[in-house]
Amino acid sequence: MADTAFLSDADFELYKTLIYNESGILFTATNRSILEQRLRDILRENKMAHVRDYYAKALRDREELKRLLTMVTTNLTRFFRNQPHFDAFEKFVIPETLNIKKPTGNYTIKIWSAGCSTGEEPYTIAMLLAEILPSPWKYDIIASDLSLKCLMTAKEGFYDGARVVGVPDNYLKKYFDVVQGGYKVKNELKSHVRFDYHNLKNDAGMRGIDICFCRNVLIYFDQETQTNIVNKFYDSMNEKSFLYIGHSESLFGMNTKFAFLKTEWTTLYKKG
Numbered sequence: 001m002a003d004t005a006f007l008s009d010a011d012f013e014l015y016k017t018l019i020y021n022e023s024g025i026l027f028t029a030t031n032r033s034i035l036e037q038r039l040r041d042i043l044r045e046n047k048m049a050h051v052r053d054y055y056a057k058a059l060r061d062r063e064e065l066k067r068l069l070t071m072v073t074t075n076l077t078r079f080f081r082n083q084p085h086f087d088a089f090e091k092f093v094i095p096e097t098l099n100i101k102k103p104t105g106n107y108t109i110k111i112w113s114a115g116c117s118t119g120e121e122p123y124t125i126a127m128l129l130a131e132i133l134p135s136p137w138k139y140d141i142i143a144s145d146l147s148l149k150c151l152m153t154a155k156e157g158f159y160d161g162a163r164v165v166g167v168p169d170n171y172l173k174k175y176f177d178v179v180q181g182g183y184k185v186k187n188e189l190k191s192h193v194r195f196d197y198h199n200l201k202n203d204a205g206m207r208g209i210d211i212c213f214c215r216n217v218l219i220y221f222d223q224e225t226q227t228n229i230v231n232k233f234y235d236s237m238n239e240k241s242f243l244y245i246g247h248s249e250s251l252f253g254m255n256t257k258f259a260f261l262k263t264e265w266t267t268l269y270k271k272g
């Protein structure tokens with residue numbers, strides 16, 4: 001039940017509109033309690049009593065607004081999340097991409113992990129590419145998110161024992177250093193991944209992407225925002241490139257030019 005003493009319906013509307021306009025993330029009656037809880041945490045951190053005061057602060061100060069958006073995002077992720085996606089990556093998407101790119105003479109595969117959270121997704125991709133790419137192929141991964149907090153964790157590349165469950169033992173040995181309290185991604189692997197702040201509501205100006213991962217992100221947006229974001233991906237991708245979205249997400253009924261692709265392991269989307 002909504003706590004209207006803390007967040008009145010009018011204040012909920014204010015926050016809802018601000019967050020939606022700035023990030024595309026949609027709060028409704030169903031997830032209103034999540035917003036309430038996050039606002040309680042923010043107010044405590046800011047030593048403020050009333051949601052209106054914080055709202056005014058977020059409007060005045062762009063950096064505070066970024067912090068608000070960071071606080072309201074949902075960042076659940078894990079290494080090798082949805083293994084069939086990575087089976088298709090290894091056995092189909094990468095071999096296809098090599099065939100497509102070879103005649104161009106460009107031997108660098110460019111991947112975008114959009115909504116990368118704390119880095120598990122781009123590091124999973126990096127480990128797989130380090131394993132399977134034959135010489136002289138190279139790879140660059142651009143990993144972006146709206147959450148500054150997540151990006152800091154991702155850049156640091158430190159994960160405690162519970163978070164590396166799912167990383168095969170041989171990969172753990174090869175691509176992580178054992179450090180106090182957990183594991184840290186080795187610098188060599190990190191050097192292939194560039195983390196950037198990027199709000200998917202805006203155009204990243206990205207071009208030449210061969211494979212785009214935007215998994216478990218679209219789910220937070222309404223259909224209009226989803227369509228805009230997916231069309232921006234389309235513009236940033238090369239001909240005959242691949243798009244992954246989340247296992248429970250779909251482009252069905254959306255006005256996009258991507259073609260649906262069914263592989264032996266999973267479904268994904270293709271440009272051209």
Ligand SMILES: C[S@@+](CC[C@H](N)C(=O)[O-])C[C@H]1O[C@@H](n2cnc3c(N)ncnc32)[C@H](O)[C@@H]1O
Pocket residue numbers: 023024025073074075076077078081114115116117118121144145146147150198199200201214215216217220
């Ligand atoms: C549930 S996580 C998904 C992480 C990863 N892709 C995966 O599937 O495991 C969703 C991520 O999307 C990010 N996000 C939400 N809205 C965004 C926006 N407008 N621009 C960029 N990232 C956004 C959140 O900060 C969060 O880290």
